[in-house]
Amino acid sequence: MEGCRICGGDFFPKPLLTYDGAPRAAQGFLNVEQLVNDAAVNLKIWQCTQCGTVQHNLSPVDYYREVIRSIAFSPEMRTYRLQQLGSWLQLYALNDANILEIGSGRGEYLELLKECGAKSVEGIEYSKVSCELATDKGLKVYKGYLDHTGTSIPPGTKYQGFVTFSFMEHWPNPNASLKALSNLMSDGAIGLVEVPNFDMILQKGLYSEFTIDHIFYFDKKSLTFMLEKNGYEVLSIDVVWYNYILSAVVRKRPPLQIKHFEAVQNRVASQLRAYIERFNPKSVVVWGAGHQALAVITIAKISENIRYIVDSAPFKQEKYTPASHILIKSPDYLLEDTPEAVIVMAAGFSAEVISTLRQRYGHIQELAILGEDELEILD
Numbered sequence: 001m002e003g004c005r006i007c008g009g010d011f012f013p014k015p016l017l018t019y020d021g022a023p024r025a026a027q028g029f030l031n032v033e034q035l036v037n038d039a040a041v042n043l044k045i046w047q048c049t050q051c052g053t054v055q056h057n058l059s060p061v062d063y064y065r066e067v068i069r070s071i072a073f074s075p076e077m078r079t080y081r082l083q084q085l086g087s088w089l090q091l092y093a094l095n096d097a098n099i100l101e102i103g104s105g106r107g108e109y110l111e112l113l114k115e116c117g118a119k120s121v122e123g124i125e126y127s128k129v130s131c132e133l134a135t136d137k138g139l140k141v142y143k144g145y146l147d148h149t150g151t152s153i154p155p156g157t158k159y160q161g162f163v164t165f166s167f168m169e170h171w172p173n174p175n176a177s178l179k180a181l182s183n184l185m186s187d188g189a190i191g192l193v194e195v196p197n198f199d200m201i202l203q204k205g206l207y208s209e210f211t212i213d214h215i216f217y218f219d220k221k222s223l224t225f226m227l228e229k230n231g232y233e234v235l236s237i238d239v240v241w242y243n244y245i246l247s248a249v250v251r252k253r254p255p256l257q258i259k260h261f262e263a264v265q266n267r268v269a270s271q272l273r274a275y276i277e278r279f280n281p282k283s284v285v286v287w288g289a290g291h292q293a294l295a296v297i298t299i300a301k302i303s304e305n306i307r308y309i310v311d312s313a314p315f316k317q318e319k320y321t322p323a324s325h326i327l328i329k330s331p332d333y334l335l336e337d338t339p340e341a342v343i344v345m346a347a348g349f350s351a352e353v354i355s356t357l358r359q360r361y362g363h364i365q366e367l368a369i370l371g372e373d374e375l376e377i378l379d
C-alpha cells in the first residue's frame, strides 16, 4: 500500500512506531498443529503528511469484513447504549425511519435499537454464522460488505439512518465503502459513527492498542476529514465511554437549495424589461461590461433593446460582448450621443459611476442601478 488510504497523500518518511513480531491477526487463535505455520508480521504505523490520518499499510486480516464482538453488553454499557440510541432516534426523528447497521454482528445493536423504539432496523453482516444467529432472533440482516462484492439488499432500497460501531477502523478502503454506503442512503440521511478514540491512545501512550486488525487510528480531526471528504457533514463529534470511543453524528450531504435564485432572477429580469419599455426602442445604454452585466443582459433577454454598453476599460472598447453581441463604447461617447437612460451595472463601483454620470454627463436624466437583487430607479 503506497500512501494514505483516504487522501492518497505521502506518509512521513519514518513510521510513528514499529511493532516487530506482531500477531498476524488479533483473532487468529491457534491450535497446536497451526503453531508451526504462524508467522508474525512487522506492523508499522504511519501518518499521512496531508490529511494527518494515522494508519498501517499492511494487507488487512482475512476476516476484516466481519464484525466480531467478544461479549454481550455489560449492564452499564447496556444502560448507556439504550440512553444514547434513544436520544439519537428522538433528536433526529428517526423512530419511523429505515435504519441500517453496517457490520451488525449477531444483531446486538439491532435489538437495542428496536428496544429504543426504532420501527425498521436492518443490518449488513459478512459473517454467515452471525447472519444466521441474527436471523434466528427475528432480525432482518443482509449478508455482505460495503465494497464491490456488495450486499443482498434489493436495488433501490433507501435508508434514512445508519449506525456503525467499532467497524470503520477495520476498512481497508473507506472511500469505496463510504461511497457504497451513500448509494443506500437518502439525501440528508443521519448516521451514528463510532470508532476507537486515538486521542486517548496517544495521550496515555497505550502502545498495546496497535493491532493489524485496526488499519486506522482516528482522532476527531481525521475522522471528520474522512467523513466530510466522502459526502457526510459531521453534525457533532464527541468522546464517550470513559474516553475510549469517538462518537460522531453525520448527515449525508444534501444538495444546496437554490430555488430562491430563480425568484431573484425572474424579478430582476421583469424589472429591467419594464424599465426599458418606458423609453423609445434602442435608446437605453448600460454602463458596465463585467461578468454580472453580461449575464444579466443575456438572462433577461434585453440585448436587442440595449443601444450599446459603455465601459471605462480601454481593452473592451470598440469590441462586442460575447453571446449578446452588443458594441462597447468609451464613456466619452455619451457626450456625443444622447441616450434617454443609463442603467448602471457596475457591481461595487455603481455608486462611483453614478457620481461620474451626474458630474460629467448631466444631460442624461434617467438613471437606474442594478443592485444585487433588484433594479433601483434614481430620481
Ligand SMILES: [Zn+2]
Residues within 6 Å of the ligand: 004, 005, 006, 007, 008, 009, 048, 049, 050, 051, 052, 053
Ligand atoms: Zn491522507
